[in-house]
Amino acid sequence: KFRGALSKTRQALNTDIRDLFKAEGRLVDDEFLTDLFERLIRTDMGVGPAEEIRDRIGKDYRARVVHLEEILDTITSQTTAMLEQKSTELTRAASGPTVILVVGVNGSGKTTSIGKLAYYLHHAGNKVVLGAGDTFRAAAVEQLTVWAGRIGCDIVTGKHEADPASVAFQTVDRAVEMGADIAIIDTAGRLQTQSNLMQQLDKIRRVISKKIEDAPHEVLLVLDATAGQNAISQARGFSETAGCSGIVLAKLDGSAKGGVILPIQDQFQLPVKFVGLGEGIEDIAKFDPQSFAKALFQ
Ligand code: GDP
Numbered sequence: 107k108f109r110g111a112l113s114k115t116r117q118a119l120n121t122d123i124r125d126l127f128k129a130e131g132r133l134v135d136d137e138f139l140t141d142l143f144e145r146l147i148r149t150d151m152g153v154g155p156a157e158e159i160r161d162r163i164g165k166d167y168r169a170r171v172v173h174l175e176e177i178l179d180t181i182t183s184q185t186t187a188m189l190e191q192k193s194t195e196l197t198r199a200a201s202g203p204t205v206i207l208v209v210g211v212n213g214s215g216k217t218t219s220i221g222k223l224a225y226y227l228h229h230a231g232n233k234v235v236l237g238a239g240d241t242f243r244a245a246a247v248e249q250l251t252v253w254a255g256r257i258g259c260d261i262v263t264g265k266h267e268a269d270p271a272s273v274a275f276q277t278v279d280r281a282v283e284m285g286a287d288i289a290i291i292d293t294a295g296r297l298q299t300q301s302n303l304m305q306q307l308d309k310i311r312r313v314i315s316k317k318i319e320d321a322p323h324e325v326l327l328v329l330d331a332t333a334g335q336n337a338i339s340q341a342r343g344f345s346e347t348a349g350c351s352g353i354v355l356a357k358l359d360g361s362a363k364g365g366v367i368l369p370i371q372d373q374f375q376l377p378v379k380f381v382g383l384g385e386g387i388e389d390i391a392k393f394d395p396q397s398f399a400k401a402l403f404q
Contacts, residue, residue, distance in 0.1 A: 107391045108401035111383040115364035115402060119149050124174060131171040139164050142177070149365030149402075151185075154372060159184045182399045188368060189395035192377035196392075197323045197351065203235075203281040205289045205314055205321035207274075209307070209348045210328030211340055212295035215356030217246050219328045219382055220290055221253030222390035223354070226380075227288050228257050235284070236261040237277025237291035239270040239310070250292060256387060260284065270294060271309040278317045291322075293348075304347045326379065328354045329370065331361045338373065345374050356382035359389070364402050 109116075122145045132138055139160050146156035162184050163177060198204045206223075210216040220236065228234045236254050240246040241264050254261035262280050264273040274291050281289035291314075294306060314321045327350040329341050344350075353374060355367060358381045367378055381398075383389045 107383055108381075108394075108398050111359040111381070112364045112398075112401045115149060115361070116404075119145070119365075119403065122148060123177070127174045127177075131173045133171050134163065134167040134169065146181075146365075150363035150369070151365035152369030152372060155185070155188055155365075155368040158188065178403050182403045185368070185399040185402065186396045189371065189378075189399065192371070194352075194377050194379050194393045194395065196379060199318070199320065199323050202318055203278070203286050203289050203321075204323045205278055205281070205291065205318060206324045206326060207291050207293060207307075207310065207322045207348075208326050208328060208354075209293050209344055209350065210295060210354075211337065211344060212243070214295070214328045214330045214333070214337075214341070215354075215382055216240075216295055216328040217249045217253075217292065218385065219354045219356050219380070219390070220250060220292055221257070222382065222387060223326075223380060224253065224259055224290055225257045225387045226390050226392075227290075228259055232287035233285065234259045235277055235281045235286045235289045237273050237289060238263040239273045239277070239292045240294050241266065241268045241270050241273060242294055242296070246292060246295070253387075260286070269309075270306060271313045274310045275313040275317065278314045278321065282317060300343055300347050303344070307348050324352060324379075325350045326352050326354050327374070327376065328356055331355050331358045331364075331366060331382075338370070342374070345376065350374070350376055352377050352379035354378075354380045354382065355393075359383045367398070 143156050143160045208220050224234045238247040238250045247263050262277040277289050277291050325348050327345050353376050355378050378393045381393050
């Protein structure tokens, strides 16, 4: 799945890096390391990770003649190691339903990601309930209801502009009542101020922990992989306010800069747990550092 979504990045990068080599290989010297660094930067992986890879290659191969494959192997294993620093597993409740709150700026792909995540978890044998907590956006509630219908899972909705915390509470209540494995709760994607957002999320946390003490078990931040630095900073506000535990990186298929996952993990200090690979119901994948790094570079 990653391979298809990352084909744009891989093609660009491969030609770019391949260019550095001749059939007989290439001597690893300062010039080579600088060239390689520049090409790594073009994947949007960020300066820190690119430096780390360059230095590793300098250490392992300096003054030797190397071939493309060796360099790609090293880049892949270094990238895997960087991505494996945090667990990409979904945290599950010790008992009872696992409660997942989903936050993110409007347009990031939040609603679609919830639908796909619900399908993914349902398909894996979990009983899933959705909570349409973005009550200020009628379209989001409608969209989520359509997803629930397609999946055949339960959904809790409130009236337009109902208190999101009450929808969250009812969702958890329903999940407990029906013995569900997972409740996924949408939250507002647009609030006037950060303090508004904080209040709302605090309230949601408070009411659901009345029902399940250690809930929410995950707070997933949805980010748009195709968004520029501006959108990323905006999302930073969200993540700081929401106390997130992981990232869903949506629209990875639309990006020719798949390397962006590295600075995202770095900036947010959060692991990417799922990636969005298209608009269809099956277009989501659990993030796996090694397959991802391979798909990116090989
Ligand atoms: P929200 O406003 O954050 O809830 O965003 P939506 O879920 O409505 O998504 C915004 C647009 O992005 C829609 O057209 C989605 O179909 C599209 N979208 C969401 N996730 C993905 C993805 O992983 N890949 C692609 N190609 N499009 C996506």
